[in-house]
Amino acid sequence: MSAVEIPQRPTLFIDGSWTKSSDGKTRPTINPYDAKVLIEVDEASAEDAQRAIASASHFFKTSDWPHKTFEERCNLLSRYADLLQAHKSKLAHIETLDTGKTLAESEIDIDDVTNVFRFYAKEALKLQNEKTISGDLIPSSVQSKVIHEPVGVCVLITPWNYPILQLCWKLAPALATGNAVIVKPSEVTPLSTVYLTKLLIEAGFPAKSVQLLTASGASIGPTLTESKDVDLVSFTGGLATGRHIIRSCAETVKRCTVELGGKNPNVVFADCDLDLAVDNVLTAVFTHSGQVCSSGARLIVEESIADRLVAGVVERAKQISMGSGLDPKSETGPLVSAEHLGKVEAFVDIARKEGGKVVCGGMRPDPKQHPDLAQGYFFLPTVVDHCDRTMRIVQEETFGPILTVERFKDGDEETAVFLANDTAYGLAGGVQSKDHARAERIARRLRHGTVWVNTYGAYTPQAEWGGYGMSGNGRELGSKGLDEYIETKHIWAEKKPAMMGWFKDARM
Ligand code: NDP
Secondary structure: OOHHHOOOOOOEEEOOEEEOOOOOOEEEEEEOOOOEEEEEEEOOOHHHHHHHHHHHHHHHHHOOHHHOOHHHHHHHHHHHHHHHHHOHHHHHHHHHHHHOOOHHHHHHHHHHHHHHHHHHHHHHHHHHOOEEEOOOOOOOOEEEEEEEEEOOEEEEEOOOOOHHHHHHHHHHHHHHOOOEEEEEOOOOOOHHHHHHHHHHHHHOOOHHHEEEOOOOHHHHHHHHHHOOOOOEEEEEOOHHHHHHHHHHHHOOOOEEEEEOOOOOEEEEOOOOOHHHHHHHHHHHHHHHHHOOOOOOOEEEEEHHHHHHHHHHHHHHHOOOOEOOOOOOOOOEOOOOOHHHHHHHHHHHHHHHHOOOEEEEOOOOOOOOOOHHHOOOOOOOOEEEEOOOOOOHHHHOOOOOOEEEEEEEOOOOHHHHHHHHOOOOOOOEEEEEOOOHHHHHHHHHHOOOOEEEEOOOOOOOOOOOEOOOHHHEOOOEOOOHHHHOOEEEEEEEEEOOOOOOOOOOOOOO
Protein backbone atom coordinates (compact mmCIF):
# COMPACT_ATOMS: atom_id res chain seq x y z
CA MET A 1 0.00 0.00 0.00
CA SER A 2 1.35 3.43 -0.87
CA ALA A 3 1.85 6.11 1.77
CA VAL A 4 -0.71 8.25 -0.07
CA GLU A 5 -3.53 6.34 1.55
CA ILE A 6 -2.34 7.10 5.08
CA PRO A 7 -4.12 10.20 6.42
CA GLN A 8 -1.88 13.21 5.97
CA ARG A 9 -1.37 16.30 8.11
CA PRO A 10 -3.01 18.33 9.45
CA THR A 11 -4.53 15.78 11.82
CA LEU A 12 -6.32 18.00 14.33
CA PHE A 13 -10.00 18.71 13.67
CA ILE A 14 -11.05 21.72 15.72
CA ASP A 15 -14.02 24.07 15.31
CA GLY A 16 -15.00 22.48 12.02
CA SER A 17 -11.63 22.55 10.23
CA TRP A 18 -8.46 20.52 9.85
CA THR A 19 -5.61 22.32 11.50
CA LYS A 20 -2.02 22.04 12.73
CA SER A 21 -1.17 22.43 16.40
CA SER A 22 -0.87 25.95 17.79
CA ASP A 23 2.78 25.42 18.72
CA GLY A 24 3.70 23.54 15.53
CA LYS A 25 4.65 20.31 17.36
CA THR A 26 4.35 16.92 15.65
CA ARG A 27 4.90 13.32 16.73
CA PRO A 28 6.02 10.35 14.62
CA THR A 29 3.70 7.36 14.33
CA ILE A 30 5.63 4.12 14.10
CA ASN A 31 4.84 0.90 12.22
CA PRO A 32 5.43 -1.81 14.87
CA TYR A 33 6.28 -4.36 12.17
CA ASP A 34 9.53 -2.66 11.12
CA ALA A 35 9.89 0.30 13.52
CA LYS A 36 9.76 2.75 10.58
CA VAL A 37 7.96 6.09 10.82
CA LEU A 38 4.60 6.02 9.01
CA ILE A 39 3.87 9.74 9.23
CA GLU A 40 4.20 12.67 11.61
CA VAL A 41 0.89 13.67 13.22
CA ASP A 42 0.11 17.04 14.72
CA GLU A 43 0.48 17.07 18.50
CA ALA A 44 -2.31 19.14 20.04
CA SER A 45 -1.31 21.58 22.78
CA ALA A 46 -3.35 22.46 25.87
CA GLU A 47 -4.36 25.62 23.99
CA ASP A 48 -5.72 23.47 21.12
CA ALA A 49 -7.65 21.38 23.65
CA GLN A 50 -9.17 24.54 25.15
CA ARG A 51 -10.21 25.68 21.68
CA ALA A 52 -11.85 22.30 20.97
CA ILE A 53 -13.75 22.43 24.27
CA ALA A 54 -14.94 26.00 23.60
CA SER A 55 -16.09 25.07 20.10
CA ALA A 56 -17.91 21.91 21.22
CA SER A 57 -19.57 23.71 24.11
CA HIS A 58 -20.74 26.62 21.95
CA PHE A 59 -21.99 24.22 19.29
CA PHE A 60 -23.91 22.14 21.82
CA LYS A 61 -25.52 25.19 23.43
CA THR A 62 -26.42 27.07 20.26
CA SER A 63 -26.99 24.60 17.41
CA ASP A 64 -30.09 22.52 16.68
CA TRP A 65 -28.07 19.26 16.86
CA PRO A 66 -29.25 18.27 20.38
CA HIS A 67 -32.84 19.07 19.37
CA LYS A 68 -32.99 17.14 16.13
CA THR A 69 -35.23 14.09 16.14
CA PHE A 70 -33.68 10.73 16.93
CA GLU A 71 -34.74 9.70 13.45
CA GLU A 72 -32.64 12.43 11.79
CA ARG A 73 -29.56 11.50 13.76
CA CYS A 74 -30.10 7.75 13.33
CA ASN A 75 -30.25 8.23 9.55
CA LEU A 76 -26.74 9.68 9.77
CA LEU A 77 -25.62 6.63 11.74
CA SER A 78 -26.91 4.35 8.98
CA ARG A 79 -25.15 6.43 6.34
CA TYR A 80 -21.95 6.20 8.36
CA ALA A 81 -22.27 2.39 8.53
CA ASP A 82 -22.47 2.32 4.72
CA LEU A 83 -19.36 4.53 4.46
CA LEU A 84 -17.43 2.26 6.83
CA GLN A 85 -18.11 -0.63 4.49
CA ALA A 86 -17.25 1.39 1.39
CA HIS A 87 -13.90 2.37 2.95
CA LYS A 88 -13.26 -0.98 4.64
CA SER A 89 -10.17 -1.92 2.68
CA LYS A 90 -8.35 1.41 3.21
CA LEU A 91 -9.35 1.65 6.86
CA ALA A 92 -8.22 -1.92 7.53
CA HIS A 93 -4.83 -1.23 5.92
CA ILE A 94 -4.32 1.84 8.05
CA GLU A 95 -5.31 0.00 11.24
CA THR A 96 -2.93 -2.84 10.42
CA LEU A 97 0.00 -0.54 9.63
CA ASP A 98 -0.51 1.41 12.85
CA THR A 99 -1.29 -1.41 15.31
CA GLY A 100 0.49 -4.40 13.73
CA LYS A 101 -2.63 -6.60 13.88
CA THR A 102 -3.45 -8.78 10.90
CA LEU A 103 -5.53 -7.44 8.05
CA ALA A 104 -8.14 -10.11 8.73
CA GLU A 105 -8.53 -8.81 12.30
CA SER A 106 -8.75 -5.20 11.14
CA GLU A 107 -11.44 -6.15 8.63
CA ILE A 108 -13.40 -7.96 11.32
CA ASP A 109 -13.17 -4.84 13.51
CA ILE A 110 -14.68 -2.76 10.72
CA ASP A 111 -17.52 -5.23 10.15
CA ASP A 112 -18.13 -5.28 13.89
CA VAL A 113 -18.35 -1.52 14.24
CA THR A 114 -20.53 -1.28 11.14
CA ASN A 115 -22.94 -3.49 13.07
CA VAL A 116 -22.58 -1.27 16.11
CA PHE A 117 -23.66 1.80 14.09
CA ARG A 118 -26.51 -0.17 12.51
CA PHE A 119 -27.63 -1.45 15.93
CA TYR A 120 -27.70 2.02 17.52
CA ALA A 121 -29.43 3.49 14.44
CA LYS A 122 -32.38 1.32 15.50
CA GLU A 123 -31.92 1.16 19.26
CA ALA A 124 -31.75 4.94 19.77
CA LEU A 125 -35.10 5.34 18.00
CA LYS A 126 -36.69 3.69 21.04
CA LEU A 127 -35.77 6.77 23.10
CA GLN A 128 -38.11 8.79 20.91
CA ASN A 129 -41.06 7.19 22.70
CA GLU A 130 -41.42 9.47 25.68
CA LYS A 131 -42.72 7.63 28.72
CA THR A 132 -46.01 9.06 29.99
CA ILE A 133 -46.66 8.17 33.60
CA SER A 134 -50.19 7.60 34.80
CA GLY A 135 -52.02 5.47 37.36
CA ASP A 136 -52.79 5.50 41.08
CA LEU A 137 -49.67 7.43 42.05
CA ILE A 138 -50.35 10.38 39.73
CA PRO A 139 -53.27 12.83 40.23
CA SER A 140 -55.59 12.77 37.24
CA SER A 141 -55.01 16.52 36.72
CA VAL A 142 -51.30 15.96 36.09
CA GLN A 143 -49.48 15.12 32.92
CA SER A 144 -46.22 13.39 33.87
CA LYS A 145 -43.61 12.27 31.38
CA VAL A 146 -39.98 11.22 31.21
CA ILE A 147 -37.88 12.48 28.32
CA HIS A 148 -34.29 11.88 27.20
CA GLU A 149 -31.73 14.54 26.33
CA PRO A 150 -28.04 14.46 25.44
CA VAL A 151 -25.53 14.99 28.25
CA GLY A 152 -23.53 17.71 26.45
CA VAL A 153 -19.83 17.78 25.60
CA CYS A 154 -18.39 14.27 25.78
CA VAL A 155 -14.66 13.54 25.77
CA LEU A 156 -13.92 10.09 24.31
CA ILE A 157 -10.47 8.71 25.17
CA THR A 158 -9.36 5.46 23.53
CA PRO A 159 -6.47 2.96 23.83
CA TRP A 160 -4.04 1.67 21.19
CA ASN A 161 -5.09 -1.98 20.92
CA TYR A 162 -8.48 -1.52 19.21
CA PRO A 163 -8.49 2.09 18.01
CA ILE A 164 -11.43 1.73 15.59
CA LEU A 165 -13.49 -0.60 17.74
CA GLN A 166 -13.16 1.23 21.04
CA LEU A 167 -13.88 4.60 19.47
CA CYS A 168 -16.97 3.44 17.56
CA TRP A 169 -18.45 1.78 20.66
CA LYS A 170 -18.51 5.31 22.12
CA LEU A 171 -19.16 7.40 19.00
CA ALA A 172 -22.31 5.60 17.86
CA PRO A 173 -24.35 6.05 21.08
CA ALA A 174 -22.89 9.52 21.78
CA LEU A 175 -23.87 10.89 18.36
CA ALA A 176 -27.20 9.03 18.17
CA THR A 177 -28.27 10.87 21.32
CA GLY A 178 -27.17 14.34 20.14
CA ASN A 179 -23.99 15.02 22.10
CA ALA A 180 -20.96 16.98 20.91
CA VAL A 181 -17.82 14.83 21.07
CA ILE A 182 -14.12 15.48 21.51
CA VAL A 183 -12.05 12.47 20.50
CA LYS A 184 -8.58 11.71 21.94
CA PRO A 185 -7.02 8.55 20.45
CA SER A 186 -3.88 6.96 21.83
CA GLU A 187 -0.73 8.77 20.76
CA VAL A 188 0.62 5.36 19.65
CA THR A 189 -2.12 4.57 17.09
CA PRO A 190 -3.97 7.71 15.96
CA LEU A 191 -4.22 7.10 12.19
CA SER A 192 -7.51 5.21 11.82
CA THR A 193 -9.20 7.77 14.10
CA VAL A 194 -8.14 10.56 11.72
CA TYR A 195 -9.70 8.60 8.87
CA LEU A 196 -12.89 7.86 10.86
CA THR A 197 -13.27 11.58 11.59
CA LYS A 198 -13.04 12.43 7.89
CA LEU A 199 -15.79 9.87 7.24
CA LEU A 200 -18.02 11.42 9.92
CA ILE A 201 -17.95 14.72 8.09
CA GLU A 202 -18.51 12.96 4.75
CA ALA A 203 -21.54 11.18 6.23
CA GLY A 204 -23.11 14.54 7.05
CA PHE A 205 -22.60 14.87 10.81
CA PRO A 206 -22.34 18.61 11.61
CA ALA A 207 -18.68 19.63 11.41
CA LYS A 208 -18.61 20.97 14.96
CA SER A 209 -20.30 17.93 16.48
CA VAL A 210 -16.89 16.26 16.44
CA GLN A 211 -13.45 17.58 17.40
CA LEU A 212 -10.30 15.47 17.10
CA LEU A 213 -7.15 15.97 19.15
CA THR A 214 -4.16 13.78 18.27
CA ALA A 215 -1.92 14.24 21.29
CA SER A 216 -0.32 12.69 24.32
CA GLY A 217 -2.80 11.92 27.10
CA ALA A 218 -0.39 13.07 29.75
CA SER A 219 -0.10 16.53 28.19
CA ILE A 220 -3.71 17.42 27.26
CA GLY A 221 -5.61 14.88 29.39
CA PRO A 222 -5.99 17.10 32.45
CA THR A 223 -7.21 20.02 30.31
CA LEU A 224 -9.99 17.79 28.99
CA THR A 225 -10.97 15.95 32.14
CA GLU A 226 -10.83 18.93 34.51
CA SER A 227 -12.74 21.38 32.32
CA LYS A 228 -16.07 22.64 33.68
CA ASP A 229 -17.30 22.83 30.08
CA VAL A 230 -16.92 19.08 29.57
CA ASP A 231 -19.94 17.13 30.82
CA LEU A 232 -18.81 13.53 30.38
CA VAL A 233 -15.60 11.55 29.97
CA SER A 234 -15.75 8.06 28.53
CA PHE A 235 -12.39 6.36 28.87
CA THR A 236 -11.05 2.98 27.78
CA GLY A 237 -7.52 2.12 28.86
CA GLY A 238 -5.38 0.96 31.73
CA LEU A 239 -6.23 0.91 35.44
CA ALA A 240 -3.68 3.52 36.51
CA THR A 241 -4.87 6.07 33.94
CA GLY A 242 -8.50 5.22 34.72
CA ARG A 243 -8.03 5.96 38.43
CA HIS A 244 -6.34 9.23 37.57
CA ILE A 245 -9.22 10.23 35.28
CA ILE A 246 -11.91 9.36 37.86
CA ARG A 247 -10.14 11.60 40.39
CA SER A 248 -9.75 14.35 37.86
CA CYS A 249 -13.48 14.27 36.94
CA ALA A 250 -14.52 14.35 40.58
CA GLU A 251 -13.80 18.05 41.07
CA THR A 252 -16.47 19.11 38.57
CA VAL A 253 -18.70 16.08 39.35
CA LYS A 254 -18.81 15.23 35.67
CA ARG A 255 -20.10 11.90 34.45
CA CYS A 256 -17.21 9.49 34.01
CA THR A 257 -17.28 5.95 32.70
CA VAL A 258 -14.15 3.84 32.60
CA GLU A 259 -13.54 0.54 30.79
CA LEU A 260 -10.28 -0.80 32.16
CA GLY A 261 -8.12 -3.89 32.03
CA GLY A 262 -8.69 -7.51 32.87
CA LYS A 263 -6.90 -10.64 34.06
CA ASN A 264 -9.29 -13.09 32.58
CA PRO A 265 -9.60 -16.75 33.64
CA ASN A 266 -10.28 -19.57 31.24
CA VAL A 267 -11.48 -22.56 33.31
CA VAL A 268 -11.05 -25.94 31.63
CA PHE A 269 -12.69 -29.09 33.05
CA ALA A 270 -11.51 -32.64 32.34
CA ASP A 271 -14.83 -33.38 30.59
CA CYS A 272 -14.08 -30.87 27.83
CA ASP A 273 -13.49 -31.74 24.19
CA LEU A 274 -9.68 -31.57 24.46
CA ASP A 275 -8.87 -30.49 20.89
CA LEU A 276 -11.55 -27.80 21.07
CA ALA A 277 -10.29 -26.65 24.46
CA VAL A 278 -6.71 -26.36 23.14
CA ASP A 279 -7.99 -24.28 20.24
CA ASN A 280 -10.08 -22.05 22.52
CA VAL A 281 -7.19 -21.52 24.95
CA LEU A 282 -4.92 -20.58 22.05
CA THR A 283 -7.43 -18.14 20.52
CA ALA A 284 -8.21 -16.65 23.92
CA VAL A 285 -4.66 -15.70 24.77
CA PHE A 286 -2.66 -15.28 21.54
CA THR A 287 -5.07 -13.33 19.32
CA HIS A 288 -3.55 -9.90 18.55
CA SER A 289 -0.47 -11.10 20.48
CA GLY A 290 -2.42 -10.97 23.73
CA GLN A 291 -3.03 -7.23 23.47
CA VAL A 292 -6.72 -7.68 24.22
CA CYS A 293 -8.43 -6.48 27.40
CA SER A 294 -10.51 -9.66 27.56
CA SER A 295 -7.57 -11.95 26.70
CA GLY A 296 -7.88 -15.34 28.45
CA ALA A 297 -4.40 -15.13 29.94
CA ARG A 298 -5.06 -17.21 33.07
CA LEU A 299 -5.61 -20.90 32.36
CA ILE A 300 -7.19 -22.75 35.31
CA VAL A 301 -7.32 -26.44 34.49
CA GLU A 302 -8.50 -29.67 36.16
CA GLU A 303 -5.46 -31.64 37.21
CA SER A 304 -6.08 -34.91 35.35
CA ILE A 305 -5.93 -33.28 31.90
CA ALA A 306 -3.54 -30.44 32.72
CA ASP A 307 -0.38 -31.99 31.26
CA ARG A 308 -2.12 -33.07 28.06
CA LEU A 309 -3.83 -29.69 27.63
CA VAL A 310 -0.61 -27.73 28.21
CA ALA A 311 1.28 -30.04 25.80
CA GLY A 312 -1.40 -29.43 23.14
CA VAL A 313 -1.31 -25.67 23.64
CA VAL A 314 2.50 -25.57 23.52
CA GLU A 315 2.64 -27.68 20.36
CA ARG A 316 0.26 -25.35 18.55
CA ALA A 317 1.68 -22.12 20.04
CA LYS A 318 5.05 -23.01 18.49
CA GLN A 319 3.39 -23.21 15.06
CA ILE A 320 1.84 -19.73 15.19
CA SER A 321 3.11 -17.82 12.21
CA MET A 322 4.23 -14.29 13.03
CA GLY A 323 4.84 -11.53 10.54
CA SER A 324 3.55 -8.40 8.90
CA GLY A 325 -0.17 -7.93 9.40
CA LEU A 326 -0.40 -7.20 5.69
CA ASP A 327 0.93 -10.68 4.82
CA PRO A 328 -2.03 -13.10 4.61
CA LYS A 329 0.21 -15.90 5.94
CA SER A 330 0.70 -14.10 9.27
CA GLU A 331 -1.50 -15.37 12.07
CA THR A 332 -0.34 -12.72 14.50
CA GLY A 333 1.72 -9.55 14.41
CA PRO A 334 4.11 -7.65 16.66
CA LEU A 335 3.51 -5.88 19.95
CA VAL A 336 2.56 -2.26 19.50
CA SER A 337 5.74 -0.47 20.59
CA ALA A 338 9.28 -0.89 21.84
CA GLU A 339 8.14 0.31 25.25
CA HIS A 340 5.40 -2.30 25.45
CA LEU A 341 7.78 -5.05 24.28
CA GLY A 342 10.08 -4.08 27.17
CA LYS A 343 7.19 -4.43 29.65
CA VAL A 344 6.21 -7.85 28.35
CA GLU A 345 9.82 -9.09 28.50
CA ALA A 346 10.08 -7.84 32.07
CA PHE A 347 6.98 -9.85 33.01
CA VAL A 348 8.61 -13.08 31.81
CA ASP A 349 11.65 -12.33 33.98
CA ILE A 350 9.30 -11.77 36.92
CA ALA A 351 7.54 -15.08 36.20
CA ARG A 352 10.86 -16.97 36.18
CA LYS A 353 11.94 -15.37 39.45
CA GLU A 354 8.59 -16.27 41.00
CA GLY A 355 9.14 -19.95 40.13
CA GLY A 356 6.99 -20.23 36.99
CA LYS A 357 8.27 -22.69 34.37
CA VAL A 358 8.48 -21.15 30.89
CA VAL A 359 7.63 -24.11 28.65
CA CYS A 360 7.32 -22.21 25.39
CA GLY A 361 8.44 -18.82 24.04
CA GLY A 362 9.55 -16.34 26.69
CA MET A 363 11.72 -14.37 24.24
CA ARG A 364 11.81 -12.49 20.96
CA PRO A 365 12.03 -14.61 17.80
CA ASP A 366 15.60 -15.68 16.94
CA PRO A 367 16.86 -13.10 14.39
CA LYS A 368 18.94 -15.77 12.62
CA GLN A 369 15.85 -17.90 11.98
CA HIS A 370 13.51 -14.95 11.39
CA PRO A 371 15.53 -12.02 9.99
CA ASP A 372 12.27 -10.52 8.68
CA LEU A 373 11.06 -10.03 12.27
CA ALA A 374 14.28 -8.53 13.64
CA GLN A 375 13.34 -4.86 13.32
CA GLY A 376 9.81 -5.16 14.68
CA TYR A 377 8.48 -5.54 18.22
CA PHE A 378 7.78 -9.29 18.06
CA PHE A 379 7.52 -11.57 21.08
CA LEU A 380 6.97 -15.33 20.90
CA PRO A 381 3.74 -16.90 22.20
CA THR A 382 4.67 -17.84 25.76
CA VAL A 383 3.32 -20.42 28.22
CA VAL A 384 4.31 -20.29 31.89
CA ASP A 385 3.35 -23.53 33.66
CA HIS A 386 3.16 -24.34 37.38
CA CYS A 387 1.93 -20.94 38.49
CA ASP A 388 -0.03 -20.12 41.62
CA ARG A 389 -2.42 -17.37 42.61
CA THR A 390 0.12 -15.40 44.63
CA MET A 391 2.36 -14.64 41.64
CA ARG A 392 2.43 -11.23 39.98
CA ILE A 393 2.38 -12.91 36.57
CA VAL A 394 -0.99 -14.43 37.55
CA GLN A 395 -2.51 -11.29 39.06
CA GLU A 396 -1.25 -8.45 36.84
CA GLU A 397 -2.30 -7.68 33.30
CA THR A 398 0.72 -8.30 31.04
CA PHE A 399 -1.17 -7.34 27.88
CA GLY A 400 1.17 -9.63 25.95
CA PRO A 401 1.15 -13.19 24.54
CA ILE A 402 1.68 -14.85 27.92
CA LEU A 403 -0.46 -17.71 29.27
CA THR A 404 -0.15 -18.74 32.90
CA VAL A 405 -1.27 -22.22 34.04
CA GLU A 406 -2.79 -23.11 37.42
CA ARG A 407 -4.23 -26.52 38.33
CA PHE A 408 -7.14 -27.54 40.56
CA LYS A 409 -7.98 -31.01 41.92
CA ASP A 410 -10.41 -33.09 39.91
CA GLY A 411 -14.04 -32.36 40.73
CA ASP A 412 -13.15 -29.37 42.94
CA GLU A 413 -15.48 -26.80 41.37
CA GLU A 414 -15.26 -24.59 44.45
CA THR A 415 -11.53 -24.08 43.97
CA ALA A 416 -11.97 -23.52 40.24
CA VAL A 417 -14.51 -20.76 40.94
CA PHE A 418 -12.42 -19.32 43.76
CA LEU A 419 -9.34 -19.04 41.51
CA ALA A 420 -11.32 -17.64 38.58
CA ASN A 421 -12.71 -14.89 40.82
CA ASP A 422 -9.42 -14.32 42.60
CA THR A 423 -8.57 -11.11 40.79
CA ALA A 424 -9.03 -7.40 41.35
CA TYR A 425 -10.44 -7.24 37.84
CA GLY A 426 -13.65 -8.77 36.44
CA LEU A 427 -13.87 -8.19 32.72
CA ALA A 428 -14.28 -11.59 31.06
CA GLY A 429 -13.74 -15.32 31.43
CA GLY A 430 -14.27 -18.69 29.79
CA VAL A 431 -15.54 -22.13 30.81
CA GLN A 432 -14.74 -25.23 28.77
CA SER A 433 -16.81 -28.34 29.57
CA LYS A 434 -19.10 -30.72 27.70
CA ASP A 435 -21.40 -30.84 30.75
CA HIS A 436 -23.78 -27.98 29.91
CA ALA A 437 -25.33 -27.84 33.37
CA ARG A 438 -21.89 -27.53 34.96
CA ALA A 439 -20.75 -24.94 32.42
CA GLU A 440 -23.87 -22.84 33.10
CA ARG A 441 -23.43 -23.26 36.88
CA ILE A 442 -19.82 -22.05 36.73
CA ALA A 443 -20.60 -19.24 34.24
CA ARG A 444 -23.20 -17.85 36.66
CA ARG A 445 -20.73 -17.85 39.54
CA LEU A 446 -17.93 -16.01 37.72
CA ARG A 447 -17.71 -12.34 38.76
CA HIS A 448 -16.86 -11.14 35.26
CA GLY A 449 -18.79 -8.99 32.77
CA THR A 450 -18.72 -11.49 29.89
CA VAL A 451 -18.39 -15.29 30.14
CA TRP A 452 -17.87 -17.55 27.13
CA VAL A 453 -18.81 -21.22 27.27
CA ASN A 454 -16.96 -23.67 24.97
CA THR A 455 -15.66 -20.75 22.90
CA TYR A 456 -13.87 -17.47 23.57
CA GLY A 457 -13.93 -13.84 22.46
CA ALA A 458 -17.12 -13.19 20.48
CA TYR A 459 -19.39 -10.26 21.24
CA THR A 460 -22.53 -8.66 19.84
CA PRO A 461 -23.60 -5.01 19.85
CA GLN A 462 -26.90 -6.13 21.38
CA ALA A 463 -25.31 -7.26 24.66
CA GLU A 464 -23.68 -4.97 27.21
CA TRP A 465 -19.88 -5.02 27.58
CA GLY A 466 -18.03 -3.99 30.72
CA GLY A 467 -16.41 -5.20 33.88
CA TYR A 468 -16.91 -5.99 37.54
CA GLY A 469 -14.44 -4.78 40.16
CA MET A 470 -11.47 -2.80 38.88
CA SER A 471 -12.32 -3.54 35.24
CA GLY A 472 -14.49 -0.46 35.18
CA ASN A 473 -17.69 1.20 36.22
CA GLY A 474 -19.95 1.39 33.20
CA ARG A 475 -21.31 -0.60 30.32
CA GLU A 476 -20.83 -0.08 26.60
CA LEU A 477 -22.94 -1.62 23.83
CA GLY A 478 -26.49 -2.89 24.32
CA SER A 479 -29.26 -0.58 25.47
CA LYS A 480 -27.27 0.40 28.58
CA GLY A 481 -24.56 1.74 26.27
CA LEU A 482 -27.02 4.48 25.31
CA ASP A 483 -27.82 5.31 28.94
CA GLU A 484 -24.27 6.56 29.44
CA TYR A 485 -24.90 9.40 26.99
CA ILE A 486 -28.37 10.62 28.03
CA GLU A 487 -29.80 12.77 30.74
CA THR A 488 -33.27 11.71 31.88
CA LYS A 489 -35.73 14.48 32.66
CA HIS A 490 -39.12 14.19 34.37
CA ILE A 491 -41.70 16.83 33.40
CA TRP A 492 -44.68 17.14 35.81
CA ALA A 493 -47.32 19.48 34.38
CA GLU A 494 -50.46 20.49 36.30
CA LYS A 495 -53.37 20.80 33.88
CA LYS A 496 -55.75 22.30 36.49
CA PRO A 497 -53.46 24.63 38.48
CA ALA A 498 -54.59 25.57 42.01
CA MET A 499 -52.96 27.05 45.15
CA MET A 500 -51.07 24.32 46.97
CA GLY A 501 -51.84 25.79 50.41
CA TRP A 502 -48.58 24.98 52.22
CA PHE A 503 -48.08 28.52 53.49
CA LYS A 504 -50.64 31.02 54.75
CA ASP A 505 -51.47 33.91 52.44
CA ALA A 506 -52.35 36.91 54.66
CA ARG A 507 -54.65 38.31 51.97
CA MET A 508 -56.97 35.32 52.18
P1 NDP B 1 -3.57 3.86 28.74
O1 NDP B 1 -4.35 3.92 29.99
O2 NDP B 1 -2.11 4.06 28.80
O3 NDP B 1 -4.11 4.95 27.69
C1 NDP B 1 -5.43 4.97 27.26
C2 NDP B 1 -5.75 6.36 26.72
O4 NDP B 1 -5.68 7.30 27.78
C3 NDP B 1 -4.77 6.84 25.66
O5 NDP B 1 -5.44 7.60 24.70
C4 NDP B 1 -3.84 7.71 26.48
O6 NDP B 1 -3.13 8.65 25.72
C5 NDP B 1 -4.83 8.37 27.40
N1 NDP B 1 -4.26 9.00 28.59
C6 NDP B 1 -3.07 8.73 29.20
N2 NDP B 1 -2.93 9.54 30.29
C7 NDP B 1 -4.03 10.32 30.36
C8 NDP B 1 -4.48 11.34 31.24
N3 NDP B 1 -3.76 11.73 32.28
N4 NDP B 1 -5.66 11.94 31.00
C9 NDP B 1 -6.42 11.57 29.95
N5 NDP B 1 -6.05 10.59 29.07
C10 NDP B 1 -4.88 9.98 29.27
O7 NDP B 1 -3.95 2.48 28.07
P2 NDP B 1 -3.32 1.84 26.77
O8 NDP B 1 -3.47 2.75 25.61
O9 NDP B 1 -1.96 1.36 27.15
O10 NDP B 1 -4.31 0.61 26.51
C11 NDP B 1 -4.18 -0.61 27.12
C12 NDP B 1 -5.15 -0.75 28.28
O11 NDP B 1 -6.49 -0.57 27.83
C13 NDP B 1 -5.12 -2.13 28.88
O12 NDP B 1 -5.09 -2.05 30.28
C14 NDP B 1 -6.42 -2.76 28.41
O13 NDP B 1 -6.88 -3.78 29.25
C15 NDP B 1 -7.33 -1.58 28.37
N6 NDP B 1 -8.48 -1.85 27.50
C16 NDP B 1 -9.71 -2.10 28.07
C17 NDP B 1 -10.80 -2.43 27.28
C18 NDP B 1 -12.17 -2.71 27.87
O14 NDP B 1 -13.12 -2.87 27.11
N7 NDP B 1 -12.31 -2.78 29.18
C19 NDP B 1 -10.66 -2.54 25.83
C20 NDP B 1 -9.35 -2.25 25.33
C21 NDP B 1 -8.30 -1.92 26.16
P3 NDP B 1 -1.61 8.31 25.26
O15 NDP B 1 -1.70 7.12 24.38
O16 NDP B 1 -1.22 9.53 24.57
O17 NDP B 1 -0.84 8.04 26.52
